[in-house]
Amino acid sequence: xxxxxxxxxxxxxxxxxxxxxxxxxxxxxxxxxxxxxxxxxxxxxxxxxxxxxxxxxxxxxxxxxxxxxxxxxxxxxxxx
Amino acid sequence: xxxxxxxxxxxxxxxxxxxxxxxxxxxxxxxxxxxxxxxxxxxxxxxxxxxxxxxxxxxxxxxxxxxxxxxxxxxxxxxxxxxxxxxxxxxxxxxxxxxxxxxxxxxxxxxxxxxxxxxxxxxxxxxxxxxxxxxxxxxxxxxxxxxxxxxxxxxxxxxxxxxxxxxxxxxxxxxxxxxxxxxxxxxxxxxxxxxxxxxxxxxxxxxxxxxxxxxxxxxxxxxxxxxxxxxxxxxxxxxxxxxxxxxxxxxxxxxxxxxxxxxxxxxxxxxxxxxxxxxxxxxxxxxxxxxxxxxxxxxxxxxxxxxxxxxxxxxxxxxxxxxxxxxxxxxxxxxxxxxxxxxxxxxxxxxxxxxxxxxxxxxxxxxxxxxxxxxxxxxx
Numbered sequence: 150x151x152x153x154x155x156x157x158x159x160x161x162x163x164x165x166x167x168x169x170x171x172x173x174x175x176x177x178x179x180x181x182x183x184x185x186x187x188x189x190x191x192x193x194x195x196x197x198x199x200x201x202x203x204x205x206x207x208x209x210x211x212x213x214x215x216x217x218x219x220x221x222x223x224x225x226x227x228x229x
Numbered sequence: 230x231x232x233x234x235x236x237x238x239x240x241x242x243x244x245x246x247x248x249x250x251x252x253x254x255x256x257x258x259x260x261x262x263x264x265x266x267x268x269x270x271x272x273x274x275x276x277x278x279x280x281x282x283x284x285x286x287x288x289x290x291x292x293x294x295x296x297x298x299x300x301x302x303x304x305x306x307x308x309x310x311x312x313x314x315x316x317x318x319x320x321x322x323x324x325x326x327x328x329x330x331x332x333x334x335x336x337x338x339x340x341x342x343x344x345x346x347x348x349x350x351x352x353x354x355x356x357x358x359x360x361x362x363x364x365x366x367x368x369x370x371x372x373x374x375x376x377x378x379x380x381x382x383x384x385x386x387x388x389x390x391x392x393x394x395x396x397x398x399x400x401x402x403x404x405x406x407x408x409x410x411x412x413x414x415x416x417x418x419x420x421x422x423x424x425x426x427x428x429x430x431x432x433x434x435x436x437x438x439x440x441x442x443x444x445x446x447x448x449x450x451x452x453x454x455x456x457x458x459x460x461x462x463x464x465x466x467x468x469x470x471x472x473x474x475x476x477x478x479x480x481x482x483x484x485x486x487x488x489x490x491x492x493x494x495x496x497x498x499x500x501x502x503x504x505x506x507x508x509x510x511x512x513x514x515x516x517x518x519x520x521x522x523x524x525x526x527x528x529x530x531x532x533x534x535x536x537x538x539x540x541x542x543x544x545x546x547x548x549x550x551x552x553x554x555x556x557x558x559x560x561x562x563x564x565x566x567x568x569x570x571x572x573x574x575x576x577x578x579x580x581x582x583x584x585x586x587x588x589x590x591x592x593x594x595x596x597x598x599x600x601x602x603x604x605x606x607x608x609x
Contacts, residue, residue, distance in 0.1 A: 162523070164523070165502075165523060165557070165577040165578035166523035166524070166577075167523065167524045167525070167557060167559065167575050167576070167577060167578065167579065167580075168391050168427055168428050168431075168524055168525040168559060168561075168575070169386075169387070169391045169426065169427025169428065169525070170422075170427035170428060172422045172427070173386050173387065173421060174386075174523070176386045176421050176422070176451060177386035177387055180386065180451070180465075180480075181495060193578065196429070200422065200423065203423055204422060204423065207449045207466045208449075208451065208465055208466050209466075
């Protein structure tokens with residue numbers, strides 16, 4: 150469970166991800182997703198908090214929310 | 230009662246697993262307590278890392294292939310057939326040629342397939358080295374490529390062997406230099422995120438090396454269309470790149486079997502990352518590229534996962550509690566040219582250190598590629 154108001158259509162569990170990493174996992178799902186899909190990316194890599202918004206900005210998708218769950222973060226993304 | 234284990238797929242994961250079961254369960258095989266069937270739709274076992282060397286004339290496509298029957302322990306029954314459907318409630322498989330097969334435990338290890346057609350123009354305009362035909366065609370193309378812009382674009386996310394695209398451009402740089410053509414060949418490497426590789430330490434090493442070797446790095450580039458007539462690559466970020474020779478790492482797909490059987494929603498199988506067991510069905514395991522775990526789709530991963538699943542299955546057959554777990558161990562050699570290499574090793578949640586490339590590590594990679602056939606037999 151998490152504290153976000155968003156109910157994801159797709160959840161990606163990239164906690165403890167090594168190669169090639171959470172953002173690559175997210176991009177793979179975004180490419181397959183219909184516009185308007187809400188994706189939750191679970192990541193334990195603190196770098197994701199800056200990596201992910203930077204890519205979303207480049208690619209034109211929205212970051213809805215970032216939730217700190219203690220030992221991992223949930224980043225909620227909506228595809229456009 | 231005999232425990233019937235069915236392994237689907239004759240690549241690294243399936244073959245290592247079947248052979249490890251034969252080794253671990255010798256006495257149980259002898260008294261008929263277990264039997265293992267390996268189902269594959271290919272009579273040959275294919276070792277894909279060989280394909281990286283084919284475009285440069287260092288290996289041939291034939292070097293990647295050996296008959297499955299020569300690699301699999303004689304205790305294992307090999308069925309050459311294709312699994313068309315998995316019914317996890319009835320614990321039954323539908324086969325293309327051979328009717329039905331029931332199982333007590335099932336391991337799926339069917340790997341991943343290439344789907345270049347998902348990107349318009351890629352099949353017509355792009356080359357790759359991720360399969361035998363692609364590698365052979367790229368060899369012919371490279372042999373006559375004497376000037377122009379070579380673009381390697383990482384398009385598929387996820388894709389097999391995440392280090393191979395870095396290796397390819399470093400090898401190409403060296404190969405063109407050796408042939409006196411580097412001045413006339415521009416090389417660009419594109420990657421989907423804001424650095425040269427998903428792992429920070431590999432990205433840092435690759436960026437520095439690219440700069441030293443005059444390889445242009447284009448980040449935040451997710452190609453979504455190729456125009457073969459104009460020689461232009463378009464990205465979903467709105468960028469364009471002209472090319473004369475495009476090496477595009479194609480999109481990859483899991484298996485329709487997985488989706489149809491409810492084992493995952495997009496062709497990749499959901500598994501417990503430590504036990505490789507499906508959360509959606511009883512007594513079903515998945516190893517290799519098909520399993521959705523947070524590490525590379527790489528041969529070493531399939532190899533180590535297969536060892537874990539073999540141990541867990543062996544414990545079950547003996548009536549013991551399985552304790553073996555997979556910790557995400559991944560080992561990748563990385564070529565940095567035609568005669569030097571480095572390697573990385575990591576587990577879930579850890580960052581590898583990239584050591585300075587050297588000739589001995591390159592020789593070790595070539596040596597391992599030969600001794601791989603002992604790995605497939607379950608010996609190494």
